[in-house]
Amino acid sequence: MLEQKIRERRMTLEEFAEYAETFARERGEPGTLGLRHLQRLAAGRKSSGEPLGPVRQVTARLLESIFEVSIEELLAVPSPDDGLARIATAEPPVRADVEFAAALDWLDDRAGWSAGTxxxxxxSGLSGLESGALLDRRATRGRVGRRQLVRTLAHYYRDGVDGYDTYRVRLGDQGVKTTIFGAPExxxxxxxxxxxxxxxxxLWDKETARPELGGAMAHAAASKLAESAALxxxxxxxxxxxxxEIEQGDPLVGTVGLVPFVEYALTVDLLEGELVDAVSRRHGGLPLRDEYLPDLGAVLDLPARxxxxxxxxxxxxxRPRDRFRGEPDYALLVQERSEHVLNAAGRLAVIPKGFHQRLNDVRGDVxxxxxxxxxxxEELFGRAEVDTTTGESRAASPMHPGRWSxxxxxxxxxxxxxxxxxxGFGFxxxxxxxxxASLVVxxxxxxxxxxGGQVEANWEAAGLQLYSSLDGELVDDLVARESWSNEGLFALLQGLRRLREIGGTRVDLPAVELSGL
Known part of the structure; x- marks a missing residue:
């Protein structure tokens, strides 16, 4: 509930941390509240995934004074029905409640369920979700390595398609395979x-009628909503x-339509969780994948999915020469994804990373x-107003040069x-x-x-790491880590490959050789 209360005040966590410090100083409260501590309290757990210990009394008193609510209530997991209760009592609902209610209505409609099902x-799912069970599930999923996913999907999609392959490279002495699929060009x-x-x-086209969700997908979607609410x-x-549609010779030439986010989040995005859970259990089928992406032909049949x-x-x-680092180099940014993001949670990725979606200009943003x-x-320069998860931008043109950071x-x-x-591009x-996959230099x-001191990751990252383009040994070790998301590693490797070509003396990295296995 703490993060919900903060968002009701239309504050970011950073802004509230500053406000809390001022509040304490002006009222003589001994409690302090740094951003990292606030993030842990809002998440309900330590950065390691362990449950929080008892909150210090001075911190509890500070938060209770600000919100006039007990610390137990502030740290409780909000119910998805909280927003409906506010509506019933004529209190203005926060946007998160409205979005959640819309997702529930969408699921009723697409599953063919009666209203309220x-x-x-x-x-029911929330009542059976204990915090310990969620932490155990997250820990179990976190132990599934990237290579395990690669091997599982290589076996599942063992029948290939002419002219297409999975992305694989050799970096120095190590071979790297991924789940990225596409045309080598x-x-x-x-x-x-x-x-x-x-x-x-x-392509501006009215949304056509979608087939009704099957029972397995509908119940998986409900479980995903319950888990999302709890986390x-x-x-x-x-x-x-x-x-x-995408042009074979140039992936920057193609055709796109529009799809509601919930349509994606409660259908094909469920395939990742199903896959990770199946690998972690070492048994069980993939019924959702069997229905939505049964073969590589289905992957390439874009209009049908x-x-x-x-x-x-x-x-x-x-970066210029530095007495600690030495010669001029490039700082390479890598993030660990937050547990609050929809996909690749807890995984390593490059930054920035975001969905391809519009802000206000549906054609101009394509x-x-x-x-x-x-x-x-949003992710590096602190522009919270362009965060699409808030959905609250009132600016006609949020990315107008006059509003830039x-x-x-x-x-x-x-x-x-x-x-x-x-x-690079791939599926x-x-x-x-x-x-x-892109490179920003x-x-x-x-x-x-x-x-440099203003470059700071937003809430989507649990942490930000810097690597030097002159430290080939550490970068080689970074690539070998099992916690990478496959798309993140794809972008990293393609970026390193290009940077090695253009970086001159600022770069001393091992070569990235395509199809080097």
Whole structure:
């Protein structure tokens, strides 16, 4: 409930932490509340996934004074029916409640259930979800390594398709296989972004009637909603772009439509959880996958399925010589995904990383570079107003240059300060999503002394790590880690491959050889 109360005040966690410090100082309260501590309290657990211990009395008194609610209530898991109760008592509902209610209504409609059935299903699911069981499930899923998923899907999709393959490379002495599937030419060429060459077209078409959800999918969707409510996963039902067609020779040329976020979240996104659970149990079938993505032909049959996707980039920031680090290099940014995100929770990924979706301009935002710039502002430069999970932007043009952050304005002032390129494209067999791998290089080393201290990940990341482009040994070890998401590793490897070509003396990394196995 704590995070919900903060959001009702239209504050971010960072803003509330500052407010709490001021509140305590002005009223002589001895309690303090740093951002990290607040994040743990809002999540209901430590960053390691362990349950929180007792809250210090001074901290409890501070929060109780601010909200006039007991600490036990503040740290309780909110019920999905809380929003309905507020509506019934004429209290204004918060957006999270409205979005959750819409998801429940959608599930009733698509499953062919009578009104209110999904609420009963979710309520029943929540009553059976103990915090310990959720932590155990998360820990079990976290122990499933990336290579296990690769092997399982390689066996499942053992019948190939001519002209297509899975992405695999050799980095130094290690061979790397992934679940990224596509045409090899999508990985061989580098394509500039934001130069006018992108030709994604929006097909504006009324949503056609979708088939009714099968029983297994409907009940899995209800379970997902219950778990999301218990864990505080953020969901905003803004439309996603849905890929309908892609040009074989140039993945930046294609056609997209629109699909409600909930349509994606409660259908094909369930395939990831089903897969991870099956691997962790070492037995059991994949009935949802059998229905939605039974073979590679189905993966490529875009008009017949919901194919949402994302844009993610390796961000490399030039740094001047430093007495501690040594010679000029690039800082390479890697994130550990928060447990509050919908997919790849707890996994390593590059940053920025976001869904390919619109803000306010449904046609203008269709370019891949539009999503990439928005995610940089949101995830690295602190622009909370472009966070699509809030759904609360009142600006006509949130990405208008007049609203850019100071770092983004500085980068745009002179050509050549920043390079953005699409380094690859493919379909992630884990969920069928399309992925645009990209590279963002901040070439002007003056950026780091000016703005390096302002680069900070948002709530979607549990942590941010820096690697030097001159430290091939550590980067080699980073690639070998089992906690990577497959799309994140794909973008990292393609970014490293390109950076090695253009980085000059700032780069000392092992070669990335395509199809080197």
């Amino acid at each position: 999904s609420r009963a299903e979710v309520r 999508w990985w061989a060429a580098v394509r500039p972004l934001a130069d006018g060459s992108e030709r994604m077209r929006l 505080g996963v953020r969901v905003a039902n803004l439309p996603l772009y849905r890929l309908l 919901t194919c949402a996707g994302g844009v993610l980039a390796l961000c490399a920031i030039a 370019a891949v570079s539009a999503t990439l710039l928005r995610e940089m502002e 100071a770092p983004m304005r500085w980068l745009a002032e002179e050509p050549g300060r920043m390079r953005m390129e699409c380094t 992630n067999l884990v969920s069928g999503n399309y992925e645009f 901040i070439e002007d080393e003056e950026f780091w002394p000016r703005f």
